[in-house]
Amino acid sequence: MSAFRHTLMGRLLADPLAVFAMAIIALLVVSALLADVIAPHDPSAMNLADRFASPSATYWMGTDNLGRDTFSRLLQGGRIALYVALTAVSIAGLIGLILGMLAGFGPRWLDNALLFFFDTLRAYPTIILALALAALMPRGLGTVIIVVVITSFAEYGRVVRTQTLSLKNAEFILAERAMGASFARIVFHHILPNVLGPFFILAAMNLPVVITIEAGMSFLGIGVPPGTPSWGATLKDGFDYIRTTPWILLSGGLPLILATLGFTFLGEALRDQLDPRLRKTR
Amino acid sequence: MSEALKVEDLSVHYDTREGALQALRDVSITVPEGGIVGVVGESGCGKSTLINALLQLLPENATIPAGRITLQGEDVTRAGTRRLRQMRGQEISVVFQDPMTSLNPVLSIGRQMRDIQYRQQGSRAAKDSRSAAMLGRVGIPDPVGKLAAYPHELSGGMRQRVAIAMAALMRPRVLIADEPTTALDATLEVQIIELLKELQQEIGCAILFISHHLGVIAELCDRVVVMYAGVAVEEGPVADVFLRPGHPYTIKLIECDPGKLKEKVTDLPSIPGSLPDLTDPPAGCIFRPRCDRATEICATPPPRKGLNGAHWAACHHAKVDKA
Ligand SMILES: Nc1ncnc2c1ncn2[C@@H]1O[C@H](COP(=O)(O)OP(=O)(O)O)[C@@H](O)[C@H]1O
Ligand code: SF4
Numbered sequence: 001m002s003a004f005r006h007t008l009m010g011r012l013l014a015d016p017l018a019v020f021a022m023a024i025i026a027l028l029v030v031s032a033l034l035a036d037v038i039a040p041h042d043p044s045a046m047n048l049a050d051r052f053a054s055p056s057a058t059y060w061m062g063t064d065n066l067g068r069d070t071f072s073r074l075l076q077g078g079r080i081a082l083y084v085a086l087t088a089v090s091i092a093g094l095i096g097l098i099l100g101m102l103a104g105f106g107p108r109w110l111d112n113a114l115l116f117f118f119d120t121l122r123a124y125p126t127i128i129l130a131l132a133l134a135a136l137m138p139r140g141l142g143t144v145i146i147v148v149v150i151t152s153f154a155e156y157g158r159v160v161r162t163q164t165l166s167l168k169n170a171e172f173i174l175a176e177r178a179m180g181a182s183f184a185r186i187v188f189h190h191i192l193p194n195v196l197g198p199f200f201i202l203a204a205m206n207l208p209v210v211i212t213i214e215a216g217m218s219f220l221g222i223g224v225p226p227g228t229p230s231w232g233a234t235l236k237d238g239f240d241y242i243r244t245t246p247w248i249l250l251s252g253g254l255p256l257i258l259a260t261l262g263f264t265f266l267g268e269a270l271r272d273q274l275d276p277r278l279r280k281t282r
Numbered sequence: 283m284s285e286a287l288k289v290e291d292l293s294v295h296y297d298t299r300e301g302a303l304q305a306l307r308d309v310s311i312t313v314p315e316g317g318i319v320g321v322v323g324e325s326g327c328g329k330s331t332l333i334n335a336l337l338q339l340l341p342e343n344a345t346i347p348a349g350r351i352t353l354q355g356e357d358v359t360r361a362g363t364r365r366l367r368q369m370r371g372q373e374i375s376v377v378f379q380d381p382m383t384s385l386n387p388v389l390s391i392g393r394q395m396r397d398i399q400y401r402q403q404g405s406r407a408a409k410d411s412r413s414a415a416m417l418g419r420v421g422i423p424d425p426v427g428k429l430a431a432y433p434h435e436l437s438g439g440m441r442q443r444v445a446i447a448m449a450a451l452m453r454p455r456v457l458i459a460d461e462p463t464t465a466l467d468a469t470l471e472v473q474i475i476e477l478l479k480e481l482q483q484e485i486g487c488a489i490l491f492i493s494h495h496l497g498v499i500a501e502l503c504d505r506v507v508v509m510y511a512g513v514a515v516e517e518g519p520v521a522d523v524f525l526r527p528g529h530p531y532t533i534k535l536i537e538c539d540p541g542k543l544k545e546k547v548t549d550l551p552s553i554p555g556s557l558p559d560l561t562d563p564p565a566g567c568i569f570r571p572r573c574d575r576a577t578e579i580c581a582t583p584p585p586r587k588g589l590n591g592a593h594w595a596a597c598h599h600a601k602v603d604k605a
């Protein structure tokens with residue numbers, strides 16, 4: 001028990017904000033995984049007799065312009081949102097982590113070259129780059145993931161580089177080298193654990209951003225293929241019929257809000273718990 | 283007695299925008315097997331440069347235009363990267379000035395101490411018990427429990443003990459201590475000095491002790507080297523140098539505040555004037571711009587004048603001891 005209290009999970013469970021965040025995230029993940037089981041209707045089944053139905057016992061969140069059950073569609077959309085977010089953040093994060101440590105710990109010329117590269121990429125607004133790439137590539141989740149990776153890995157790279165750089169001349173790194181530690185040993189045993197904290201915080205904070213980008217691209221019609229259930233597609237429908245049936249838009253926004261709250265709070269809780277200096281003493 | 287560490291006519295230059303900065307010029311220091319030698323000098327005189335040169339961890343812009351550094355008879359300036367890595371830790375190890383920053387903040391004490399034993403054989407448990415034993419040896423209460431602690435959970439004095447324990451765990455032949463007590467208060471300082479003395483006896487290593495606290499050097503060391511602006515200006519047995527200093531710089535240091543030798547001070551006494559520009563050092567004696575005994579002859583390089591036995595000062599006007 002007392003050992004568990006000192007693990008990261010143990011400490012997170014002692015933090016009300018973290019518990020709240022993890023509850024929301026668990027809700028989203030479980031509902032996405034079990035979407036097929038939970039969904040009261042087939043998310044693609046059109047029921048033209050019940051178009052624009054108001055929320056009821058049959059259709060918990062009403063139906064859309066084609067009479068499809070919004071709640072069932074949002075459950076399926078959650079799968080896509082989480083899949084895109086986790087894949088894109090993992091790939092972008094890994095690239096950023098490696099390039100950032102190389103820039104921070106490698107020779108000066110490499111640092112300058114990588115910084116220039118990061119800044120160039122960050123200078124493009126995500127949505128413009130998304131539109132440009134979408135014009136070149138087939139419409140689909142692969143394109144969404146590539147757009148997110150290209151527009152976001154530089155941010156991880158920047159953060160990791162700054163962290164690495166501040167550690168490079170830290171006395172404990174010099175002390176390690178003075179004890180005969182190799183380059184790999186220093187990078188993996190000493191730099192990496194120090195940069196992982198800020199890295200995971202950034203990743204957690206970025207997940208809802210990626211979910212929003214997927215929704216935004218689907219909203220603009222450059223995300224998921226037409227007909228695929230997606231939070232962004234539901235928002236788009238809701239937007240088109242906002243005057244007559246506002247609940248489509250409201251229902252479509254709800255999971256986005258939950259995802260943003262959940263991952264942002266988790267990021268903040270991680271920030272408090274991952275840095276042993278900020279941690280309350282036992 | 284053979285030498286554990288021998289520095290011969292070592293010069294180190296840094297490449298800067300203003301030209302070559304001569305951080306060390308013809309410095310020679312000998313630390314005998316099992317001996318304790320002190321290096322004293324104000325900030326900027328090249329103490330860190332000296333340590334980094336000994337470890338061959340100088341920054342990229344540094345060059346060694348001349349000199350030899352031999353550790354246990356082996357020239358480190360010629361050793362390959364692999365051999366150097368072996369020597370660091372096994373033959374030479376360091377306790378740094380600031381125990382706040384010389385330990386990794388996000389790893390537990392136990393993990394860091396286990397990590398540095400990666401060359402040794404043995405299970406995790408065996409390494410941990412070796413770590414705990416060493417923590418106990420350096421006077422840390424509840425050593426086994428402390429293995430799980432993080433650096434920020436310990437006080438400055440405790441952290442410095444951990445740093446010493448880590449250095450001692452490697453059982454080096456030469457231990458370098460880079461102002462290890464500067465960040466500590468007087469009582470702790472005495473304890474750390476005592477601890478270093480004891481460990482030196484037990485491990486049988488030699489110590490190169492860098493400090494700008496004259497009193498600590500007097501307390502701990504057999505010999506002392508006085509450095510000024512990258513030059514060794516005086517050297518000798520501690521008693522001779524402090525009681526009968528030969529170089530005007532050393533005389534100033536001691537005269538400025540006779541209490542220095544006893545009281546705990548964080549800085550060397552201030553002497554009028556400032557350090558010379560090391561990219562364009564004065565010709566002749568490096569101390570000339572600040573020296574009130576300077577005469578014409580001081581524009582030529584001063585010889586190392588033997589004063590009494592192994593005590594010398596690099597000054598034209600140094601007087602040979604009558605005693
Ligand atoms: N990387 C570097 N590049 C240029 N000059 C340096 C560098 N490191 C130290 N110096 C200069 O070398 C001199 C000696 O510095 P240092 O060895 O750090 O002295 P100390 O440790 O005694 O304070 C100082 O004038 C300092 O400004
Ligand atoms: S050589 Fe001359 S200038 Fe240098 S310390 Fe001696 S007296 Fe002073």
Ligand SMILES: [Mg+2]
Pocket residue numbers: 326329330
């Ligand atoms: Mg220094």
